[in-house]
Structure formats: structure tokens, C-alpha cells
Amino acid sequence: MLTINVAVLLAVIVLVRLRRRTEARSRFDEKMTVVIVLALGVLIAPTSAGQSIAGLLSQLASGLTEAGR
Structure with missing residues (x-):
């Protein structure tokens, strides 16, 4: 199947x-x-891959925020 x-x-x-x-x-x-794309994001978000992507984007955003100061 x-x-x-x-x-x-x-x-x-x-x-x-x-x-x-x-x-x-x-x-x-x-x-x-x-x-x-939004539907894809909703499906990926709860998975471990989605959590890894969210963590990576969070680190990237905080790095850019620190660089801008």
C-alpha cells in the first residue's frame, strides 16, 4: 500500500x-x-524538523538583533 x-x-x-x-x-x-505555504508550515511546525527550523530562525533573529545594536 x-x-x-x-x-x-x-x-x-x-x-x-x-x-x-x-x-x-x-x-x-x-x-x-x-x-x-501556510498549510505546509502548519503541518511542519509540530514535528522535530519544524522545531529545529524554529530554533535556527530564533537564533538567527537574535543574532541580527544583537548585530544591529
Whole structure:
């Protein structure tokens, strides 16, 4: 039996949509891409990979804040 991880499927969809040329996108197309990316973020956030990414971004943000002082 084949199972498909929804997060992986959404990641593939995002990559395909972002590879398209910018001029070929409509406003609806851009909004749909944002919705898909947000859904992907919600699916990834509770996982260990999502927690690692959040920690990395937190360290990056605090480093940039310190560099700006």
C-alpha cells in the first residue's frame, strides 16, 4: 500500500509553483501559493524538523538583533 505524506506533497506543490515565471502568475495564483505555504508550515511546525527550523530562525533573529545594536 502506498501512503503519501501530506507535508511532502505540499512541499512538492510549492516547489513546482515557485519555479514558474513571475509574469505568468495572477493574483489568485499568488494567493493560492501563500495559502499552500501556510498549510505546509502548519503541518511542519509540530514535528522535530519544524522545531529545529524554529530554533535556527530564533537564533538567527537574535543574532541580527544583537548585530544591529
